[in-house]
Amino acid sequence: MANPRQCKSMFRLKAEQIYSLHDLLSGKYHIHGSWEVCGLEALGMFLYTMAGNGPNRDTNNRWVRSSSTVSIYFNRVLNAMHVLAGNILKPVDPNFTYTHPRLLEGNKFRPFYDSVGAVDGTHVSIVASVATSIENRNRHHVTTRNVLVVCDHDGRVMFLDTE
Known part of the structure; x- marks a missing residue:
């Protein structure tokens, strides 16, 4: 080090x-x-x-x-x-009563006033055992794991799941 x-x-x-x-x-x-x-x-x-x-x-x-x-x-x-x-990894406001100021700035975000944040997914490369390698292969025949992430409007991770 x-x-x-x-x-x-x-x-x-x-x-x-x-x-x-x-x-x-x-x-x-x-x-x-x-x-x-x-x-x-x-x-x-x-x-x-x-x-x-x-x-x-x-x-x-x-x-x-x-x-x-x-x-x-x-x-x-x-x-x-x-x-x-x-x-x-937990929300700042667990009751989700707070509306982010960026959402209140203009009318273009009006439908999202009650939103918690953003959801996205990605695939992360992994090394899998022989027994689980087939079920972890993606369409490109690479072993990956599907990851779901939920972020609040400030980009803080609130939820992460790999199953």
Whole structure:
């Protein structure tokens, strides 16, 4: 993480962002290491795997850890990130009584005064197991996952689903 360019390339984050995420996960979500793997290393293995979209064996080769160790710590961080996402991805006004000022500016948005936000979907490339690769193939024969995203009028994500 001492080299900013390599850090961004390997983890898709800056070193300061990784340290901040580690502090958040260890403080609120109890991601701590053990005598075998420290918490920052567990987060590093998770980010490396997610950023490279690679298999478990690439991560065990990079960190010189067994596949079971990588899998255990990857799942711990993944579960913490899932809880974190549930705490972050929620509407500012859960009752949706607030109308965004941009909608009130002109008459062209009149039909959307009661709208919550915008909905869009996309396909994200994934590495699927042999058993699930057929059901995850798109029309171009690439394994992808369909993602649905709902954003409010300020672009904040309120809902995200990958099923």
